[in-house]
Amino acid sequence: MLCGHQARLQLALELGSDACDLPQWRAEPVQLVVLPTHMFVSNAARYPVLRKDHQAEIKRWMDHAVAYVIRQSDDDEGVDLVDYVRYLRFLAGTLEDPSAAAAASAEYRDVLQAPLQPLMDHLESATYETFEMDLPKYDHYEHAMLRAIQDAPQKELVLMVVGAGRGPLVTRALRAARQAGRSVRVVAIEKNPSALVELQLRNAKDWGHQVTLIRADMRGWVPAERADILVSELLGSFGDNELSPECLDAACRLLLAPHGVCIPQSYSAYVAPLSSTLLHARAQAYGGGHGLETPYVVNIHAAHILAEPQAMWSFSHAQASDQLLGDNRHNQRRASATFGIGASSLVHGLAGYFDAVLYGNVELSIRPDTHTEDMHSWFPMYFPIKVILSHASAIHG
Ligand SMILES: C[S@@+](CC[C@H](N)C(=O)[O-])C[C@H]1O[C@@H](n2cnc3c(N)ncnc32)[C@H](O)[C@@H]1O
DSSP: OTTOOOTTOOEEEEOOTTOOOOGGGGGSOEEEEEEEGGGOEEOTTSOEEOOHHHHHHHHHHTTSSOEEEEEOOGGGTTOOHHHHHHHHHHHHHTSOOOOHHHHHHGGGBTOOBOOOOTTTSOOOHHHHHHHHTOHHHHHHHHHHHHHHHHHOOOSEEEEEEESOTTSHHHHHHHHHHHHHTOEEEEEEEEOOHHHHHHHHHHHHHTSTTOSEEEESOTTTOOOSSOEEEEEEOOOBTTBSSSSTTHHHHHHHHHHEEEEEEEESOEEEEEEEEEEOHHHHHHHHTSTTTTGGGSOEEOBOOSOEEOSOOEEEEEEEOOSOGGGSOSSSGGGOOOOOOEEEOOTTOOEEEEEEEEEEEEETTEEEEOSTTTOOTTOOSOOOEEEEEEEEEOSOSEEEO
């Protein structure tokens, strides 16, 4: 604080015998963790080892890019420090391998990214490729589509994928239809010309020309026949910060039959106060002086989430499509929440999350407490605040 959160200032943290769980320090730019030899106890073979709670804390630090210093305590003159180093190496060897999703996301830890703008920009092939690696997400979509197809009373169904990209949801829609043993006509709508070329290739190669491909803006195309099931993946990290709900509203109005089902059916946004000197300093350095006035998509790591996330607002696409208003006023939202946090915590902004009901009880979530296992398409959002709050006992989000 005194140094104005200088990005070049880094910390050495010396642990004491009492130190057990120090999440607030993982929100600080700690580079060195100092372990005095008196923290160690001797095992049966008289080698230095750590208590279970200290082991757990050191393992937590091992998931952060810090170096270790073993400091010889006054009473430990003459001990062989190599034994301590060997023990730390042994501890590092007992760490569990990260899941495939965590390993894939590791390089994005604490990297601030501007949210995608898939309406204004045409996404690149590499971006679609990254989306397509998230198999758990598409598994959930397939499950939701299967349930919706099974529940639909019509003999023949029209299923539209809006914003189809290079077609992962189309593949899953065809699989769900096959699995349900139902006759489903699949229509894919995409505005990006390069993605459409990929869709054409896949239609010829993998889908046996079964799919009707439409190059159009979903907000303006009027179909001859409306969809019984409308499927999209237009959510941002905070739910409504990319294409939903506006693009989807228009698609529901124009493309969905009055009895039709929209997947996702609804989604909600959540926030939690966060402490992170690193993220705040990075945001400040971003965007020519206005870096603290914009949200970022971040794989948040060097941060301390100070309270449970609380719900802010929801959007639902479950109502009959012709009841939707023609303008955007119905999408305005305001919310307020009170968080009780420790008096000594610094608040550097809010972490944002979302969850979504795809269909029935098939849901997706990036909330830390309910996160869909191994899904890595969406990192949380970081909303920096200009003035860091200190000595706060409660804040309003
Ligand atoms: C987040 S990507 C999802 C792509 C694909 N469903 C997937 O899972 O890989 C959203 C897609 O919607 C398309 N899109 C955005 N706005 C659109 C609009 N108004 N009409 C049609 N497509 C749109 C984008 O070009 C992009 O391909």
